[in-house]
Amino acid sequence: MATSTAAPYSDLIIGAAPPNRRRDMIDVRDPSTGKVLHSVPDGTVEDGLAAVAAAAAAFGPWRATSARERAEILRRCWELMVARRDEIAALISAENGKTLADARAEADYAAEFFRWYAEEAVRAAGHLGTSPGGTNNILVSYQPIGVAVLVTPWNFPAAMATRKIAPALAAGCAVVLKPAAETPLTSYLIARLCKEAGVPDGVINVVTTSGSGPVVRAMLHDDRVRALSFTGSTEVGRVLLREAADTVLKSSMELGGNAPFIVLDDADPDDAVEGLMVAKMRNGGQACTAANRVYVHRSLVEEVSGRLADRFARLVVGPGTDPATECGPLINPRAVAKVAALVESAVAAGARVLTGGERPDREGAFYAPTVLVDVPAHADIVREEIFGPVASIIAFDTDDEVVRAANDTHLGLAAYVYTSDLRRGLRMADELEAGMVAVNRGLVSDPAAPFGGVKQSGLGREGGAEGMREFMESKYIATSW
Numbered sequence: 001m002a003t004s005t006a007a008p009y010s011d012l013i014i015g016a017a018p019p020n021r022r023r024d025m026i027d028v029r030d031p032s033t034g035k036v037l038h039s040v041p042d043g044t045v046e047d048g049l050a051a052v053a054a055a056a057a058a059f060g061p062w063r064a065t066s067a068r069e070r071a072e073i074l075r076r077c078w079e080l081m082v083a084r085r086d087e088i089a090a091l092i093s094a095e096n097g098k099t100l101a102d103a104r105a106e107a108d109y110a111a112e113f114f115r116w117y118a119e120e121a122v123r124a125a126g127h128l129g130t131s132p133g134g135t136n137n138i139l140v141s142y143q144p145i146g147v148a149v150l151v152t153p154w155n156f157p158a159a160m161a162t163r164k165i166a167p168a169l170a171a172g173c174a175v176v177l178k179p180a181a182e183t184p185l186t187s188y189l190i191a192r193l194c195k196e197a198g199v200p201d202g203v204i205n206v207v208t209t210s211g212s213g214p215v216v217r218a219m220l221h222d223d224r225v226r227a228l229s230f231t232g233s234t235e236v237g238r239v240l241l242r243e244a245a246d247t248v249l250k251s252s253m254e255l256g257g258n259a260p261f262i263v264l265d266d267a268d269p270d271d272a273v274e275g276l277m278v279a280k281m282r283n284g285g286q287a288c289t290a291a292n293r294v295y296v297h298r299s300l301v302e303e304v305s306g307r308l309a310d311r312f313a314r315l316v317v318g319p320g321t322d323p324a325t326e327c328g329p330l331i332n333p334r335a336v337a338k339v340a341a342l343v344e345s346a347v348a349a350g351a352r353v354l355t356g357g358e359r360p361d362r363e364g365a366f367y368a369p370t371v372l373v374d375v376p377a378h379a380d381i382v383r384e385e386i387f388g389p390v391a392s393i394i395a396f397d398t399d400d401e402v403v404r405a406a407n408d409t410h411l412g413l414a415a416y417v418y419t420s421d422l423r424r425g426l427r428m429a430d431e432l433e434a435g436m437v438a439v440n441r442g443l444v445s446d447p448a449a450p451f452g453g454v455k456q457s458g459l460g461r462e463g464g465a466e467g468m469r470e471f472m473e474s475k476y477i478a479t480s481w
């Protein structure tokens with residue numbers, strides 16, 4: 001049983017056990033100190049199924065509301081998130097460790113999904129056609145799929161939740177959210193704000209658990225559940241796709257990335273370094289879209305790597321909640337050990353450390369911002385998701401060579417290209433095997449755009465008009481008149 005140190009979070013926890021029932025709890029820790037911030041209920045299979053039952057009961061009345069009614073509630077969710085932005089950001093920063101600037105940006109991005117889907121809710125139009133042979137009319141409408149299970153990671157505890165909740169609710173679905181055990185408090189706060197905004201009881205349910213495997217499996221095998229929306233690692237995504245096969249669930253998968261960041265010979269080095277600071281260092285490198293492999297044209301390697309190393313060396317490392325911090329901790333000591341091992345093996349394979357390459361001498365899950373050059377193409381750090389503040393720079397000579405290298409991975413989420421020739425950049429964007437390409441930008445995410453990956457980076461899209469379709473099914477009616 002955990003000790004609870006931060007009473008202010010207690011009123012966030014909804015669906016907790018009644019006071020007369022003893023239950024296990026999960027410790028939520030501050031990654032910059034390892035100290036327990038708070039504890040939340042450790043949900044069981046029974047809790048998961050109770051949440052499914054609550055969602056199933058709420059689904060009928062919720063789908064019966066008008067699209068306009070749902071839109072107005074979603075709009076109020078956006079307004080409340082905007083009004084409480086600093087509180088949300090402080091909570092994200094406390095449990096995830098990211099800087100306050102990153103946490104505020106996440107709170108804004110997360111809120112925006114409610115505004116976007118408030119606008120989309122009323123536009124789920126179907127269509128009317130005639131069969132080519134003229135025998136009948138074809139009426140197509142879109143209907144909410146039903147109860148959806150949403151499983152989210154710790155790296156964007158607010159945005160990954162709202163990117164699923166908002167389109168699901170807009171479509172008329174009820175949901176069970178299973179957040180990561182590392183960052184459950186933000187999910188509870190969002191669920192609380194949605195309730196205040198008018199979302200009826202049972203439409204959003206939060207189940208926190210340290211036993212994700214059995215709890216999620218039980219929910220996916222329950223016939224009342226009709227969709228799974230998962231964001232997390234490709235490894236867990238594969239497991240859940242297998243589970244979802246048993247009940248033939250509509251599944252949407254936002255999985256891992258291994259984004260190439262390509263600086264062509266005609267790029268402005270200042271712009272490229274600026275973009276790289278965002279693409280690499282947002283959340284201290286813990287983003288699925290993070291630049292994982294930095295391909296720089298040989299003629300610019302010295303200049304770009306030198307400037308980047310200078311910027312990295314000057315970053316203020318510290319607890320995310322300290323306003324002066326520019327690079328917070330990683331999520332936990334396991335993540336630090338993984339990043340350290342990737343750097344060590346890259347160095348053993350021939351990479352040179354320009355800055356960083358070590359754990360700072362302080363408590364907490366920290367790793368120093370690191371720039372590596374001369375990284376061999378076969379190094380593990382080039383093949384695996386780093387998820388930390390390490391930029392691996394690899395030199396290249398021709399456009400064809402860099403496209404081949406960039407596509408030489410089973411993942412395909414995001415990619416970045418810097419060039420002063422937009423035509424060349426767009427041509428390369430076409431050739432890159434990625435669901436999203438940023439040309440002369442370090443940030444690709446936008447609530448109005450379809451976010452998602454190709455190859456083993458995922459199935460389906462979130463955001464944009466596409467995001468709502470993940471929670472709907474078409475109904476075709478054949479008739480003649």
Ligand code: NAD
Pocket residue numbers: 151152153154155156160178179180181212213214216217231232233234236237239240253254255256257287288289385413452453457458
């Ligand atoms: P993870 O796959 O370990 O966990 C994600 C979620 O799945 C968590 O809620 C976790 O508790 C749950 N989970 C873990 N094992 C499970 C199981 N056997 N059954 C059911 N649920 C299970 O990922 P993470 O470490 O939380 O997040 C980092 C990963 O997420 C990275 O690979 C990153 O690229 C990816 N990610 C992808 C996107 C995207 O949009 N494509 C966005 C953010 C993060």
